[in-house]
Amino acid sequence: xxxxxxxxxxxxxxxxxxxxxxxxxxxxxxxxxxxxxxxxxxxxxxxxxxxxxxxxxxxxxxxxxxxxxxxxxxxxxxxxxxxxxxxxxxxxxxxxxxxxxxxxxxxxxxxxxxxxxxxxxxxxxxxxxxxxxxxxxxxxxxxxxxxxxxxxxxxxxxxxxxxxxxxxxxxxxxxxxxxxxxxxxxxxxxxxxxxxxxxxxxxxxxxxxxxxxxxxxxxxxxxxxxxxx
Ligand code: NI
Ligand code: MN
Numbered sequence: 001x002x003x004x005x006x007x008x009x010x011x012x013x014x015x016x017x018x019x020x021x022x023x024x025x026x027x028x029x030x031x032x033x034x035x036x037x038x039x040x041x042x043x044x045x046x047x048x049x050x051x052x053x054x055x056x057x058x059x060x061x062x063x064x065x066x067x068x069x070x071x072x073x074x075x076x077x078x079x080x081x082x083x084x085x086x087x088x089x090x091x092x093x094x095x096x097x098x099x100x101x102x103x104x105x106x107x108x109x110x111x112x113x114x115x116x117x118x119x120x121x122x123x124x125x126x127x128x129x130x131x132x133x134x135x136x137x138x139x140x141x142x143x144x145x146x147x148x149x150x151x152x153x154x155x156x157x158x159x160x161x162x163x164x165x166x167x168x169x170x171x172x173x174x175x176x177x178x179x180x181x182x183x184x185x186x187x188x189x190x191x192x193x194x195x196x197x198x199x200x201x202x203x204x205x206x207x208x209x210x211x212x213x214x215x216x217x218x219x220x221x222x223x224x225x226x227x228x229x
Contacts, residue, residue, distance in 0.1 A: 002226040003133035005160070009033035009219030010195045011055055011142070013162060014041050017133030020103035023068075024128060024139050024162075025049055027057030033195050035220035038062060047106055047130060048072035049141030050115035051079075051122025054195075063089055071099060071106045073115070073123030095126050104131035109152050111143035113170070127152070135159045135225050138183060142192065145175045145182075153183040160225060161185035165207050166193030166200030173206035180209035187213045 003017040010033060011025040023043035028034050031054075038058040046059055046068045056076070060083055063070050069089050070080055077092035091106075093099050098107040106128055113125035127140045129152075138158035140149075161183050165176035170192055180188040188209060194202040207214060217223065 001133045002224055003135050004222055004224050006222040007189065007217035007219060008036060011162070011164065011191045012057065013139060014043065015130065015132060015137065017103065020044065020132055022047060022103065022130060022132060023062060024130065025055040025057065026059055026062055027054045029058050031057070031195070033219045039065070042066050043068050045101060045103065046070045047128045047139070048076055049111065049128055049139060050113060050125035051076055051117035052115065052142065053117065055142070056117060060085065071101070071128070073126065075121060075123035079117060079120070079122065095124055106130050107156065110146070110148070111141040112146055113142040113144070129156050129158065137162070138185065140164055140179070142170045145171050145179055147182070149179050149182040153185070158183060158185045160187045160189060162189050162191045164192035165190045165204050166195065168200060172201060173204045177207050177209040180212045185212060187215050189215050189217055
């Protein structure tokens, strides 16, 4: 089965595999680099790594419009429930746990960051591991570097890792390269950079992990991953 990844921009990723359409951190409205509108994707599943607005983004609108199931922290799912997202559209989880899904599974792992929405605590920030179409993706969320990325890599053996490299709020390109060397995915895709000009770095030429293929994707660009597994 072919599995296609589209980089929406910032940390927003859209994965299509057969009937399964998964949006991760769908920040589209207000995303200065996004080339699509939120009503141009139709996810039946949405994964949210943490509560910051540049990650929750259009989750509520997309989930309501597409009857998507949302996988996120207990606290984010609770918040979405208060916003009238139906119980059968919420799949709460937390770091260390795996959730079975119609497309495969989602596992949450730790991230070193913060997580709030409108000043409200939204649980732990997390990375998400998504297995679909025989391919394992590790979306690191927003995080600093941590040594257990090596362990996460050994456990889940991700084919593709989305690694934040924009500095200031996450790793920069150099530490992001160290993260890729710890995780050892087949392909590393840099995210969370160049979005808010002057705030996150634009130049990620130092993102050169040894032994890991780097795939830089422009916002709106798609990639058929099929061959990677
Ligand atoms: Ni954040
Ligand atoms: Mn962020």
